[in-house]
Amino acid sequence: MIQLHTPKASRNQETGRLSFIRSVSPPPLPFGVRGGVGGGTSRRTACTFPSVPAPKKTIRRSLLVTSAALSSLALTAPAALAAPSPSTSPSATPPAKMSGVGGARLGQPGTQVDLGSGAPVLPKDITARSWIVSDAESGEVLAAHNAHWRLPPASTMKMLFADTVLPKFPKTEKHKVVPSDLAGMGVGSSMVGIKEGETYTVHDLWLGVFLRSGNDAVHVLSAMNDGVGNTVKEMNEHAEELQALDTNVVTPDGYDAPKQVSSAYDLTLFARSGLQKKDFREYCSTVRAKFPGETKKAKKGKNAGRTVRESFEIQNTNRLLSGDYDTPVYQGIAGVKNGNTTNAGATFTGVAERDGRVLLVTVMHPEKNDHNEVYKEAAKLLDWGFKAAGKATPVGALVAPKSAQASAQPGASGQAGGAGDPSGKPVASDAARGGSGGMGVALAIAGGVLVLLAAATFLVNRRWPLPDLVRRRTRP
Numbered sequence: 497m498i499q500l501h502t503p504k505a506s507r508n509q510e511t512g513r514l515s516f517i518r519s520v521s522p523p524p525l526p527f528g529v530r531g532g533v534g535g536g537t538s539r540r541t542a543c544t545f546p547s548v549p550a551p552k553k554t555i556r557r558s559l560l561v562t563s564a565a566l567s568s569l570a571l572t573a574p575a576a577l578a579a580p581s582p583s584t585s586p587s588a589t590p591p592a593k594m595s596g597v598g599g600a601r602l603g604q605p606g607t608q609v610d611l612g613s614g615a616p617v618l619p620k621d622i623t624a625r626s627w628i629v630s631d632a633e634s635g636e637v638l639a640a641h642n643a644h645w646r647l648p649p650a651s652t653m654k655m656l657f658a659d660t661v662l663p664k665f666p667k668t669e670k671h672k673v674v675p676s677d678l679a680g681m682g683v684g685s686s687m688v689g690i691k692e693g694e695t696y697t698v699h700d701l702w703l704g705v706f707l708r709s710g711n712d713a714v715h716v717l718s719a720m721n722d723g724v725g726n727t728v729k730e731m732n733e734h735a736e737e738l739q740a741l742d743t744n745v746v747t748p749d750g751y752d753a754p755k756q757v758s759s760a761y762d763l764t765l766f767a768r769s770g771l772q773k774k775d776f777r778e779y780c781s782t783v784r785a786k787f788p789g790e791t792k793k794a795k796k797g798k799n800a801g802r803t804v805r806e807s808f809e810i811q812n813t814n815r816l817l818s819g820d821y822d823t824p825v826y827q828g829i830a831g832v833k834n835g836n837t838t839n840a841g842a843t844f845t846g847v848a849e850r851d852g853r854v855l856l857v858t859v860m861h862p863e864k865n866d867h868n869e870v871y872k873e874a875a876k877l878l879d880w881g882f883k884a885a886g887k888a889t890p891v892g893a894l895v896a897p898k899s900a901q902a903s904a905q906p907g908a909s910g911q912a913g914g915a916g917d918p919s920g921k922p923v924a925s926d927a928a929r930g931g932s933g934g935m936g937v938a939l940a941i942a943g944g945v946l947v948l949l950a951a952a953t954f955l956v957n958r959r960w961p962l963p964d965l966v967r968r969r970t971r972p
Contacts, residue, residue, distance in 0.1 A: 588625070590605040590606075590625070590626075590642040590645045591605070591645070592605060594642070594643075594644035594645060594646075594742075595644040595741055595742055595759075595761075596644075597644070597739060597741055597742075597761070597895055598637065598643075598761060598892040598893050598894060598895050599637070599891065599892030599893060601640075601891045601892055602637065602640055602643045602644055602761060602891065602892040603644055605642055605645075606641065606642070607639070607640070607641045608639065608640045608641070608643070608891040608892070609638075609639035609640075609888060609891060610888060610889035610890075610891055611884070611887070611888055611889075612887045612888055612889050613887065614887045615883075615884045615887035615888040616880060616883045616884055618639060618880055619873075619876040619877065619879075619880055621864075621873075621876070622641070622862075622873050622876065622877065623862045623863040623864040623869070623873065624641070624859045624860055624861060624862045624863070624870070624873055625642060625645060625647060625841075625860055625861040625862075625863070626641060626642040626643065626645045626647060626759065626760040626858075626859075626860040626861070627640065627641050627642075627643075627760055627857070627858060627859045627860065627873070627877060628640040628641070628643045628760040628761055628764055628856075628857070628858050629855060629856075629857050629877050629878070629880070629881040630764055630855065630856050630857075630894055631853070631854070631855060631856075631885065632768055632771070632847060632854040632855060632856045633853075633854055635768075635893045635894035635895075636890035636893060636894075637890055637891055637892040637893060637894065638855075638881050638884055638885060638888050638890060638891075639877075639880075639881075639884070639888065639891065640760070640761075640891060640892065642760070643759065643760050643761040643892070644742055644759050644760075644761050645759055645760070645860075646742045646744075646757040646758070646759055647757060647758070647759065647840065647860050647861060648752060648756060648757060648758075648837060648839040648840035649743075649750055649756070649757070649758040649763060649835065649840060649843055649860075650750050650752075650835025650836055650837040650840035650841075650842075650843045651686070651709045651749065651750040651833065651834065651835030651836070651837075651843075652750065652758070652763050652766075652833050652834065652835045652843045652844065652845055652858075653745065653747075653748070653749070653750030653756075653758060653835070654705055654706075654709065654714065654748075654749060654750055654833055654835075655763065655766040655767050655770050655832060655833045655845065656731050656734065656735060656740075656743070656745065656758075656766045657705070657714060657717075657727070657731060657748045657749070657750075658702070658705060658706070658770055658776055658779070659734065659766055659769050659770040659773070659776065660727070660730050660731045660734045661717055661718075661721050661727065661730075662702065662770075662773060662775055662776055663773065664721060665698045665717075665720060666698065667697065667698045667699035667702070667775065668697060668698070668699070669697065669698045670695050670696070670697050670698075671695065671696060671697075671698070671701070671716065671720055672693070672694070672695045673690055673691065673692050673693065673694055673695070673696065673716055674692065674693075675692050676719065677692075677715060677716045677719040678690065678692065678712055678715055678716070679715075680715065680724060681711050681712065681715055681749075681751075682711070682747070682749075682751040682752070685711035685712070685749070685751060686708065686709045686710060686711055687708070687710050687711060687712040687713075688703075688704030688705075688707070688708040688710030688712060688713050688787060688810060689704075689708075689710075689712070689787065689789075689808075690704065690710070690712040690713060690716060691790050694788065694790065694791060694805075696716070696788060698717075698720075700787060700788055701713045701716055701717050702717075702775070702779050703779065703782065703785050703787060703810065704787065704810070705717070705779070706779040706780050706782065706812070706831075706833070707779075707782060707784070707785060707810045707811065707812045707813070708787075708810050708813065709813060709833075709834070709835065711749040711751060714748050714749040715748075715749070718748050724747075724748060727748045728745050728746065728747070728748055731745040731748060732744070732745050735762065735766075736898075737897050737898050737899065738762075738765045738766070738769055738897050739765070739895045739896075739897065739898060739901075740758070740759075740761075740762035740765045740766065741762075742757065742758055742759035742761065742762045743757065743758040743759070743762045744756060744757050744758075750835055750837070750840075751837065752837045752838060752839045752840065759860075760858040760859070760860050761858075761894075763843070763845045763858045763860075764845060764856050764858045764894060765894060765895070766845075767831075767832045767833070767845045767847060767856055767858075768856060768894060769897070770832070771831070771832070771847060777830070777831070780814075780830070780831030780832045780833060781817070781830045781831045782812060783811065783812050783817055783818050784809055784810065784811045784812065784818070785809070785810055786807040786808070786809060786810075787807060787808055787809070787810045788805060788807050789805060789806045789807050789808050790805070790806075791803060791804070791805040792804070792805075813834060814829075814831070814832075814833070814834045814844075814846070814871075815834075815868050815871045816829045816844075816846055816848075816871050816874065816875060817829050817830075817831065820868055822867060822868055823868040823871050823872065823875075826846070826848055826875050826878065827848070827850065828848040828849045828850045829846060829847075829848045830847050830848065830849065831846065831847055832845045832846055832847050832856075833845055834870070834871075836870075840860070840861060841860070841861035841862065841870075842859075842861065842862060842869065842870035843858075843859070843860045843861065843870065844857075844858070844859050844870045844871060844874050845857070845858040845859075846858075846874050846878065848878050850882050851882075853882065853885055855878055855881045855882065855885070857874050857877045857878050857881065859873050859874045859877065
């Protein structure tokens, strides 16, 4: 078997440390514009997320959660949700004011958690600068620590890249690599081993992105997508559509660059959106695969003297998925993406299913520098999340994309508001206006709130087919 050759350990080498629904969360708070240089965009792109109905048993609980969330957010909504502009080098201290997208508490520095009766305490040895644990289906944030701290994301940025670009090309499409496709990669980039002059399918390229975090594969796909500049622009637009307002994309591969930032909250939004795409789910859960090698004349064997193209095996560098000597495969793990650079340290977003519940965890920059530490801390947080789910009171929510939010607003389908009310607010009917006056208005408002809750509950109870993928992966 031909071994995969990668650069020696360096500033942007993920492999040196062996280290993607229409949103189902309630409608978000008002928000500000994206902060940071180069992050603004003038055009928005909508995204489509397939989904299927949830079991009826979750509707009542989701209605209560949604009602509580709406009441809480109405009382605690911050005046402005936009985060400060990103800096080139992150400090070791979170800013005092961060974005309030998803709930005011998520914008506060430090650990945010409400332990209910029977909920276990959080692990005491979590050293990451920022982390978040959430229910992937309901969108409830179970606990978080500096969730909106804008930090370098490393190759976890590739989740946004994939969620943006993956739907554009069929996996059977072929592309012959030219020198310009590989231009502009950062020194020491993690690579899968793409060669100029060779032809690869889109399927091959995405395996290179997800399994080996190959910046070379990212650059080839970006070249196919009208270039790196266009791809970065589209990624920023898609981040805005997802309401990932902490994110500013400078490079599509996550390589360290001035003002390139994201947050644990935003990375979780990227994973949640991407995981609605079947190809995304399959790529990010693949443990190992064959990758095309270089075409050359065979020197020996039955093909001696003939021009052949051999292949070599690549393995996923997500250690909760593939395992390592000090990190066992995590029960129910199904992706998503890892990263490691000088500025970012180790970063990781993972998704796992256990007993029918699907959780997302994102961990950024553990201060402890032990081998595979980012995976160890992610595993501890997932363990806590599975035990605390249903007991801990949510401290926030993963917001819906703008397009999903708009479709859930009263008046969007003619159920409330209407052409005579451009604000979209519910208007009391003639019958309600008669009689006891204030009581009629109150009844009308209550009716409008119920419509809003019904729309939000509909979104909350949309499920996604990830658990089937997980069960298929984890069967003996």
